[in-house]
Amino acid sequence: MKISFQKTGDPTDQLITSLNKWENDPKLIPLIHPCRNKEDVESYVRITKEEINKRLTTYHMYEIYLDNILVGEMNYTVDPVHLYKKERGTAWIAITIGEEIARGRGIGSTSLRYLEEQIKKQGLKRIELGVFEFNKSAQKLYSKLGYQEIGKNKQFTYYQDRMWDDIRMEKYV
Known part of the structure; x- marks a missing residue:
């Protein structure tokens, strides 16, 4: 099993x-997007090349590969307005292991460690x-990584007929 990463440049097809x-x-939507109601969970999102290029103006995106197969994406942005703790020099991170074959195999922890290294190289000291x-x-993974x-x-967020809290976590690197 070979895990590799590529910084997103010009978005490929x-x-x-x-x-x-x-x-x-439908299995991933509740994990990666806040939803207000059942209709949000069932709504369709269309991602275009232009949308990705727009994201790249404020986000650092990385593609996650398992044996040369694209299985996920992770990203960070610096000092977004939605930080829980408003501390300058904070990277807000997100990760999606999109392909089911890649889940539960340690790819998430390997990917997060890689992302933390990229954040440190930028001179940032805190991740939220x-x-x-x-x-x-995911909570267990994040706790394990400090x-x-x-x-x-x-x-x-709405999931399985009720509202749930968003837990905010941090790590100093």
Whole structure:
């Protein structure tokens, strides 16, 4: 099993197709997007090359490969307005392991360590993330890698007929 990463430059057709697949997968939508209601969970998102290029003006994106197959994407942005703890020089991170064959194989932890190294190279000292309360496996991963809970946004997202909190976590690197 070979895991590799590539910084996203000019978005390829493969990346666009994969992002559209993952961001519209009913199993993944509740894990990667806050939803207000059942209709949000069932809504379709269309990702275009222009949308990715727009993201790249503020986000550092990396593609995750398993044996040369695109299986996920991770990114960070610096000092976004939605930080729970407004500390300058903070990277907000997000990761999606989109392909089911890549889940539960240590790819998430390997990817996060790589992303942390990229953030350190930029001279940033703090990382913050949000994880939905029902996503116990992600919480366990983040805790294992040294992230600590700093607060909650109550009743933040809809999933399985109820509202759930968004747990905010941080790590100093």
